[in-house]
Amino acid sequence: MPTSLIVLIVMAVVLIFMYNSLVSKKNQVENIFAGVDTVLKKRYDLIPNLVATVSKYMQHEKSLLEKVTQLRSEANKPNISDAQKIKLDAQVTSALGSIMIAVENYPDLKANENVMHLQHSLTEIEEQISAARRAYNQAVTDYNNAIEMIPTNFMANAMNYSRKAVFEIVESQRENVNVKELFK
Amino acid sequence: MKSVSALTDFYYKNLFPTLEKLEIQRRNLRYRIVLIGLFYTLIFILIFTAIGISQSDFFVIILFAYFGLGGFLYKFLTKDYTDEFKNKIIEPLVKAIDEKLQYASAMHVSQRTFERSELFTATVDRFSGNDHVHGLIEGTKIEFSDLHAEQKHKNSKGKDNWSTLFKGLFIVADFNKNFMGKTIILPDSAQKTFGDLIGGWLQSKNMGRDELVKMDDIAFEREFVVYSTDQIEARYILSHALMQRLLTFKNKSKHPVYISFIGESIHMAIYYNKDLFEPSIFHSLLEYKVAMEYVSTLHLAIGIVDELKLNQKLWSKR
Numbered sequence: 001m002p003t004s005l006i007v008l009i010v011m012a013v014v015l016i017f018m019y020n021s022l023v024s025k026k027n028q029v030e031n032i033f034a035g036v037d038t039v040l041k042k043r044y045d046l047i048p049n050l051v052a053t054v055s056k057y058m059q060h061e062k063s064l065l066e067k068v069t070q071l072r073s074e075a076n077k078p079n080i081s082d083a084q085k086i087k088l089d090a091q092v093t094s095a096l097g098s099i100m101i102a103v104e105n106y107p108d109l110k111a112n113e114n115v116m117h118l119q120h121s122l123t124e125i126e127e128q129i130s131a132a133r134r135a136y137n138q139a140v141t142d143y144n145n146a147i148e149m150i151p152t153n154f155m156a157n158a159m160n161y162s163r164k165a166v167f168e169i170v171e172s173q174r175e176n177v178n179v180k181e182l183f184k
Numbered sequence: 185m186k187s188v189s190a191l192t193d194f195y196y197k198n199l200f201p202t203l204e205k206l207e208i209q210r211r212n213l214r215y216r217i218v219l220i221g222l223f224y225t226l227i228f229i230l231i232f233t234a235i236g237i238s239q240s241d242f243f244v245i246i247l248f249a250y251f252g253l254g255g256f257l258y259k260f261l262t263k264d265y266t267d268e269f270k271n272k273i274i275e276p277l278v279k280a281i282d283e284k285l286q287y288a289s290a291m292h293v294s295q296r297t298f299e300r301s302e303l304f305t306a307t308v309d310r311f312s313g314n315d316h317v318h319g320l321i322e323g324t325k326i327e328f329s330d331l332h333a334e335q336k337h338k339n340s341k342g343k344d345n346w347s348t349l350f351k352g353l354f355i356v357a358d359f360n361k362n363f364m365g366k367t368i369i370l371p372d373s374a375q376k377t378f379g380d381l382i383g384g385w386l387q388s389k390n391m392g393r394d395e396l397v398k399m400d401d402i403a404f405e406r407e408f409v410v411y412s413t414d415q416i417e418a419r420y421i422l423s424h425a426l427m428q429r430l431l432t433f434k435n436k437s438k439h440p441v442y443i444s445f446i447g448e449s450i451h452m453a454i455y456y457n458k459d460l461f462e463p464s465i466f467h468s469l470l471e472y473k474v475a476m477e478y479v480s481t482l483h484l485a486i487g488i489v490d491e492l493k494l495n496q497k498l499w500s501k502r
Binding site: 039135142 | 398400417418423498
């Protein structure tokens with residue numbers, strides 16, 4: 001076999017390998033985002049119930065509740081991009097956090113069984129969301145590395161792959177969650 | 185839960201009269217073992233010289249017989265002392281940690297549980313163990329025991345050879361979160377030996393295991409490698425807090441630690457490569473080092489509920 005043919009075959013194999021690894025990384029990102037989406041939806045489903053329960057008590061925080069409802073309807077719109085979903089998630093997280101802090105100011109509300117139930121559900125879903133975000137960020141990091149590193153970056157350029165955004169992990173989420181405190 | 189120093193106090197104060205009695209027994213036993221051992225070896229040397237060195241096959245058989253019979257003899261001689269030690273020292277120590285715990289010196293964690301953990305995937309051909317402890321700690325079910333799992337091989341001459349799959353402490357406890365898939369954490373040998381790039385690639389190509397999960401805790405990732413059926417669930421189980429606690433646990437145990445999350449439980453295998461909770465024969469039971477080994481191993485095993493916060497159950501699991 002002529003040397004040139006061997007070189008050609010080796011090059012073809014390397015190219016196929018690079019191509020497949022890029023595709024599998026892109027698919028991994030998409031797969032995990034589907035998982036992220038599921039848990040995010042779970043949280044969005046809790047919002048109407050939460051708003052209905054607390055709105056009777058929370059007269060001063062009306063705008064906060066309206067904001068959260070509006071964010072939910074935005075997130076439920078069809079055809080929104082992954083980047084938008086990531087942005088909405090950050091806003092919902094902070095809005096829900098503010099509502100939960102505000103609940104502390106209403107002793108009646110704090111003792112309300114429905115609110116307690118919602119709080120617990122929310123805490124569990126938050127943990128699942130945090131796990132999903134971390135999984136997504138890892139998949140995106142692998143993907144971003146591949147499209148920026150030599151030699152896969154040439155292939156990625158040809159395939160028109162571009163960098164994807166990661167979820168910003170708020171520093172407070174990295175701290176150890178004291179479950180006992182949460183369930184008091 | 186009592187601290188290690190409180191337990192050491194208990195060992196030296198409450199168990200002292202028993203230890204003193206056992207110490208006399210131990211010295212007599214040691215004397216007997218040395219005497220019988222010498223006599224036994226002498227007989228074998230006599231047999232050996234009578235047959236002659238030329239027949240090498242026979243030499244191997246005699247050597248095997250020497251060790252096999254010797255081991256049997258040793259077990260026979262130490263049996264009473266061992267039983268007494270376990271009933272009068274280990275059991276009270278277990279009860280001192282938590283009264284509701286049950287101890288059975290001859291029982292062990294079942295082979296089914298060991299295999300369910302999927303920590304060691306090879307077929308188990310011989311399975312033994314002892315020193316089984318089980319019960320509830322702060323509402324969390326826990327059991328552990330010494331285990332020895334072995335595999336049979338045929339050597340080139342067609343003879344059976346046994347190799348150890350696992351020897352050490354095996355702990356099973358309820359986990360405080362719900363999960364559906366399987367997540368397995370093994371000591372990271374590939375990355376340590378071959379570096380991040382090649383080691384990481386080797387890990388991802390581990391055929392017998394599920395998908396590789398890269399964790400976002402550098403110290404944890406350096407010590408362990410994680411495989412799971414579900415990337416998200418693996419991170420749901422391994423929160424940043426739990427990764428830190430598992431690392432602390434690993435450093436405390438000073439031995440390789442294998443962990444899996446399957447079914448409703450966390451399984452932990454600590455590879456000591458020796459039979460634990462056995463009475464010391466050639467060292468005094470009153471020696472601090474000897475005492476600490478019993479106390480700290482028990483404390484480590486029973487302490488996982490506290491250490492890993494397994495008692496802080498998620499609300500939907502309560």
